[in-house]
Amino acid sequence: MMPAKPPAAPPCTLFLFGASGDLVKRLLMPALYNLSRDGLLDRNLRIVGVDHNRLGREGFVEHLHSFMRERDQGRDCAGKCLDEKLWARLAKRLDYQTGDFLDPATYVALAKRIDATRHGNAIFYLATAPRFFPEVANQLGQAGLLDESGGGFRRLVVEKPFGTDLASAEALNACLLKVMGERQIYRIDHYLGKETVQNILVSRFSNGLFESFWNNHYIDHVQITAAETVGVETRGAFYDSTGALRDMVPNHLFQLLAMVAMEPPAAFAADAVRSEKAKVIGAVRPWSQALALKNSVRGQYGAGKQGRKRLPGYRQEPNVAADSQTETYVAMKVMIDNWRWAGVPFYLRTGKRMSVRDTEIVICFKPAPYAQFRQSALERPKPNYLRIQIQPDEGMAFALQAKRPGPELVVENVELGFAYKDYFNMTPATGYETLIYDCLTGDQTLFQRADNIENGWRAVQPFLDAWAKNGEVHEYSAGQDGPQAADDLLAKDKREWQPLGRRHT
Numbered sequence: 001m002m003p004a005k006p007p008a009a010p011p012c013t014l015f016l017f018g019a020s021g022d023l024v025k026r027l028l029m030p031a032l033y034n035l036s037r038d039g040l041l042d043r044n045l046r047i048v049g050v051d052h053n054r055l056g057r058e059g060f061v062e063h064l065h066s067f068m069r070e071r072d073q074g075r076d077c078a079g080k081c082l083d084e085k086l087w088a089r090l091a092k093r094l095d096y097q098t099g100d101f102l103d104p105a106t107y108v109a110l111a112k113r114i115d116a117t118r119h120g121n122a123i124f125y126l127a128t129a130p131r132f133f134p135e136v137a138n139q140l141g142q143a144g145l146l147d148e149s150g151g152g153f154r155r156l157v158v159e160k161p162f163g164t165d166l167a168s169a170e171a172l173n174a175c176l177l178k179v180m181g182e183r184q185i186y187r188i189d190h191y192l193g194k195e196t197v198q199n200i201l202v203s204r205f206s207n208g209l210f211e212s213f214w215n216n217h218y219i220d221h222v223q224i225t226a227a228e229t230v231g232v233e234t235r236g237a238f239y240d241s242t243g244a245l246r247d248m249v250p251n252h253l254f255q256l257l258a259m260v261a262m263e264p265p266a267a268f269a270a271d272a273v274r275s276e277k278a279k280v281i282g283a284v285r286p287w288s289q290a291l292a293l294k295n296s297v298r299g300q301y302g303a304g305k306q307g308r309k310r311l312p313g314y315r316q317e318p319n320v321a322a323d324s325q326t327e328t329y330v331a332m333k334v335m336i337d338n339w340r341w342a343g344v345p346f347y348l349r350t351g352k353r354m355s356v357r358d359t360e361i362v363i364c365f366k367p368a369p370y371a372q373f374r375q376s377a378l379e380r381p382k383p384n385y386l387r388i389q390i391q392p393d394e395g396m397a398f399a400l401q402a403k404r405p406g407p408e409l410v411v412e413n414v415e416l417g418f419a420y421k422d423y424f425n426m427t428p429a430t431g432y433e434t435l436i437y438d439c440l441t442g443d444q445t446l447f448q449r450a451d452n453i454e455n456g457w458r459a460v461q462p463f464l465d466a467w468a469k470n471g472e473v474h475e476y477s478a479g480q481d482g483p484q485a486a487d488d489l490l491a492k493d494k495r496e497w498q499p500l501g502r503r504h505t
């Protein structure tokens, strides 16, 4: 993670494979622009786009520039819109290499662009379709571009999806590890670039109070939600063969689970943190297929409404099969078999086209042992909870019971809240700034190690196997918070989902 006043990262040649794709223009370039604005890039950093298109340097620069300009149109950027002078400074560092990822000649051309001005340092960022990951890594290895014996660092950044199940993730890890060492591999999960996600560890491990109740003596259960209002947008073809579970659970939701549930690391260093994360994800109970079915719900959005806007059903989206059985919503219960969490269910849910955008973690505490105020309107006191709001409106809230003013004894639920924007100057960021900076400086803390990824897939594999045989999918209307069956999943345990969309205002 970035220190408070970080120095500029060391120089290197940063190769962006898949340079004409969406990720580079929407997220990576804006993040590099923000890093450059904040003085965090070395003046000798060079960024080389690599793709099969014959864009040329000028074309590449123009392609990015026009996106950065359009991005500002129609949004109130409060004086933080694209600064042309800053852009010109970044544009000077840009270059482009046309090349087929499968052709060894491409790698010969790349080798010529790594030079002593940048101490031989190079980063290869795979912002490509996943089918290219093994081949590009292999070609880089064959061309000697991952060899660090000359003194410069050589690193590979791999985007998600990292595999589509346990076997394919293991195969991809094996393939990468054949041509480079683990410390050269930076597997990205963009959730780890979010400030509020990083803050979970800070909250837990720098507030002595939390540790005393962060266990199965006081916590009844945990809810982790990533609700989105968007549908599958232009990604129908990818999504239809992926589904909500593969897209969000073994990666993003398990990273949130790990942050909440891991043990304190011996040091705040990459391997210590990653070992604790791997341990806790590895402790997720592997359900039998029968229990995986019982403890999960798949949903798919049908036609519906968001406000007054009519929305098509998933099966009517472009490039989605008319009889698709792919889930756009998943809810599941997982248990962590260790000393701290024995008996505490973790309920996870994520879905597209829900009523609100809301990524949050709610730690639900056990109720007070005895209902002191029985004569009051509230027979059973409501349990306390701690809500960690990841996005939007980042913050935290602690729910307590309080007496409503007046002659009657009425107990009500109130929230003590902390909103990030009230305390900190939040400059607009993509979430990729920290991740790119960390990769440039060689800090792997926020990147996934091979065992983290494999443990995540291992935990969800029983769900995938069970669903392959019994693929019941419950419909929910677009604009609603998932199917009834997801409420029933918690009702079986005498619990209910926390309402979505509560805001820190």
Ligand code: BG6
Pocket: 160, 226, 228, 247, 359
């Ligand atoms: C991506 C998924 O990894 O994360 C998308 O592929 C999803 O389907 C996105 O929309 C959610 O990210 P965020 O940062 O908007 O919560």
